[in-house]
Amino acid sequence: xxxxxxxxxxxxxxxxxxxxxxxxxxxxxxxxxxxxxxxxxxxxxxxxxxxxxxxxxxxxxxxxxxxxxxxxxxxxxxxxxxxxxxxxxxxxxxxxxxxxxxxxxxxxxxxxxxxxxxxxxxxxxxxxxxxxxxxxxxxxxxxxxxxxxxxxxxxxxxxxxxxxxxxxxxxxxxxxxxxxxxxxxxxxxxxxxxxxxxxxxxxxxxxxxxxxxxxxxxxxxxxxxxxxxxxxxxxxxxxxxxxxxxxxxxxxxxxxxxxxxxxxxxxxxxxxxxxxxxxxxxxxxxxxxxxxxxxxxxxxxxxxxxxxxxxxxxxxxxxxxxxxxxxxxx
Numbered sequence: 001x002x003x004x005x006x007x008x009x010x011x012x013x014x015x016x017x018x019x020x021x022x023x024x025x026x027x028x029x030x031x032x033x034x035x036x037x038x039x040x041x042x043x044x045x046x047x048x049x050x051x052x053x054x055x056x057x058x059x060x061x062x063x064x065x066x067x068x069x070x071x072x073x074x075x076x077x078x079x080x081x082x083x084x085x086x087x088x089x090x091x092x093x094x095x096x097x098x099x100x101x102x103x104x105x106x107x108x109x110x111x112x113x114x115x116x117x118x119x120x121x122x123x124x125x126x127x128x129x130x131x132x133x134x135x136x137x138x139x140x141x142x143x144x145x146x147x148x149x150x151x152x153x154x155x156x157x158x159x160x161x162x163x164x165x166x167x168x169x170x171x172x173x174x175x176x177x178x179x180x181x182x183x184x185x186x187x188x189x190x191x192x193x194x195x196x197x198x199x200x201x202x203x204x205x206x207x208x209x210x211x212x213x214x215x216x217x218x219x220x221x222x223x224x225x226x227x228x229x230x231x232x233x234x235x236x237x238x239x240x241x242x243x244x245x246x247x248x249x250x251x252x253x254x255x256x257x258x259x260x261x262x263x264x265x266x267x268x269x270x271x272x273x274x275x276x277x278x279x280x281x282x283x284x285x286x287x288x289x290x291x292x293x294x295x296x297x298x299x300x301x302x303x304x305x306x307x308x309x310x311x312x313x314x315x316x317x318x319x320x321x322x323x324x325x326x327x328x329x330x
Contacts, residue, residue: 117155244319
């Protein structure tokens with residue numbers, strides 16, 4: 001990452017906590033999460049399903065359904081302005097314009113009764129001072145930019161008429177139609193075959209460099225992260241447990257959970273071996289263990305891990321770990 005890009009963050013998330021208030025109890029989906037995203041970089045949030053990645057992304061855009069969900073603490077600063085303080089009408093101007101999101105499943109995110117073109121044009125017409133003809137031209141340009149064949153015809157197609165890969169590209173075109181400064185991509189390659197996954201990731205990286213935008217990539221796949229991200233924040237049970245530059249995390253992981261994730265990545269040299277699995281299960285967000293939330297599954301656990309939740313320790317430079325035994329974990 002070039003130094004001039006790191007002078008001031010585009011987005012700062014400070015001590016963010018998002019809870020869901022249900023009849024059975026409080027689900028602490030995100031707890032005291034902090035990170036920043038700099039201009040022109042790709043930050044990835046990584047972790048198992050249910051660790052709070054998607055809720056973090058939705059919290060940034062203030063799309064948490066209320067009730068039962070609520071951001072109970074923290075700040076989300078875009079260029080120093082706290083998005084949590086904005087009126088809903090002001091926030092509507094931010095969504096799709098300054099910050100866009102690619103959702104996990106395009107078949108449920110795209111409206112089946114409107115054409116692809118209508119859905120892309122809707123965002124352009126809302127945020128830009130253009131007429132319908134100009135909006136249609138821009139929509140065709142975006143479809144062409146994401147490598148959708150015959151964009152002049154595809155613009156009038158309905159979601160069900162496109163393949164999974166083409167639908168995902170249409171979602172990317174929609175998200176980028178107003179040239180946002182930050183793109184939140186939530187598992188953008190889920191349900192796609194490996195070849196199409198690689199194409200979509202390559203496309204995201206190309207457009208990110210071309211537009212100079214920042215990207216927050218949400219994924220459970222550290223293999224994906226190693227190919228595309230500049231920095232990574234590993235989440236577990238609603239918390240960031242390790243964060244830092246991707247090279248430092250991959251080569252010198254300093255949290256037992258990160259170690260388990262990295263060692264479970266399939267590789268050619270492991271093809272005849274059984275992939276190691278992290279023992280146990282992700283804890284119930286309504287009944288989290290006292291102390292370090294990972295200790296029931298951790299091979300490095302000592303009595304101190306059961307008593308107090310550790311802070312983030314600085315490993316080196318920008319590399320941090322939420323483990324009291326980080327020096328022994330590698």
